[in-house]
Amino acid sequence: MNTPKKIQTGTPFEFGEHLFHFGGEIVELADSTPLLNNFSALHGKMREDGYLFIRGFHPREDAEKAAHWTLQAIAQSGGLKPDTPVEAGIIGETNQTFSFFRQTEVAHATPILDVVDSERTMQFYEEFLGGPVITFDKRWLRCMAQGGHNHFHYDSVYVGRGTQNRYTMWSALTDIDLENGPLVICLGSHRHNRLKSTYGATDMDRDLTEAVFSTDPREMVEKFGFTLATAHFQPGDVIIFGLYMMHSSAPNLSDRYRISIDTRYQLAHEEKDDRFFFRADGSWLGNFYNKGVDYRSIVELRREWGL
Numbered sequence: 001m002n003t004p005k006k007i008q009t010g011t012p013f014e015f016g017e018h019l020f021h022f023g024g025e026i027v028e029l030a031d032s033t034p035l036l037n038n039f040s041a042l043h044g045k046m047r048e049d050g051y052l053f054i055r056g057f058h059p060r061e062d063a064e065k066a067a068h069w070t071l072q073a074i075a076q077s078g079g080l081k082p083d084t085p086v087e088a089g090i091i092g093e094t095n096q097t098f099s100f101f102r103q104t105e106v107a108h109a110t111p112i113l114d115v116v117d118s119e120r121t122m123q124f125y126e127e128f129l130g131g132p133v134i135t136f137d138k139r140w141l142r143c144m145a146q147g148g149h150n151h152f153h154y155d156s157v158y159v160g161r162g163t164q165n166r167y168t169m170w171s172a173l174t175d176i177d178l179e180n181g182p183l184v185i186c187l188g189s190h191r192h193n194r195l196k197s198t199y200g201a202t203d204m205d206r207d208l209t210e211a212v213f214s215t216d217p218r219e220m221v222e223k224f225g226f227t228l229a230t231a232h233f234q235p236g237d238v239i240i241f242g243l244y245m246m247h248s249s250a251p252n253l254s255d256r257y258r259i260s261i262d263t264r265y266q267l268a269h270e271e272k273d274d275r276f277f278f279r280a281d282g283s284w285l286g287n288f289y290n291k292g293v294d295y296r297s298i299v300e301l302r303r304e305w306g307l
């Protein structure tokens, strides 16, 4: 497998209306693949950097099978450009973003679980966490059309109930280069005590607070002093991070679906976040389960926090 070339200093990165250049405000993620069998080194890296970037964590062909499966589901919904091959993933006229969040027949099908629940994956977390592990029943399969992306947040605000010793794994299923809407993290944000003790301590469904901290990557750099980090991801590459790592994706600028999946892992005996486990009838609560309520605006909250 040929890994993408190192991103050269000065390479432009378009994040919505904002333009950054590699080398200063944005850098390439540090590749921890060589540390894969050295768990004490991986722990050290996670402690220091707050994330692990591992290329080829999942076998590429498994990730590609999962992407193909997902694209077939999009094709069935009429989302692909007519007369183009499914595997090319070319976005159709309606430019519809698909997040099969409640469609378990797509998001939890075998080709998907073969990636995120694989023996290899579960064994990694068992060794990394030091005991039997579980993953949430719910998984987040995201297929971004042109312009589609998420905004800056800590996962603690969405999936932070119970143990704090929980990790998110974001897995690329398609080839996600700089213009395809890659995940972007804020280096050092796992150490920002003020952010962690204010915004990071909110639970959107308990506190009824807006969960997105910012939509502006420029303010992450200039106001908070974070360096952004991303990479050219290939199918099977992953980023692993804890509940307090500020991250967003950049808008997909291309005509090709950007497909990723994010999943969560923790020790089996530690407290779960019950919102994301199936109940007897197979449904789950999820986020936004309070109906007909108003969420306090983040602008107002940030004013109170002085952030």
Ligand SMILES: O=C(O)CCC(=O)C(=O)O
Binding pocket: 142, 149, 150, 155, 168, 169, 170, 183, 247, 248, 249, 260, 261, 262, 263
């Ligand atoms: O893929 C995205 O756009 C967002 C992913 C995310 O927020 C996560 O992995 O926790």
Ligand SMILES: [Fe+2]
Binding pocket: 153, 154, 155, 247
């Ligand atoms: Fe997230």
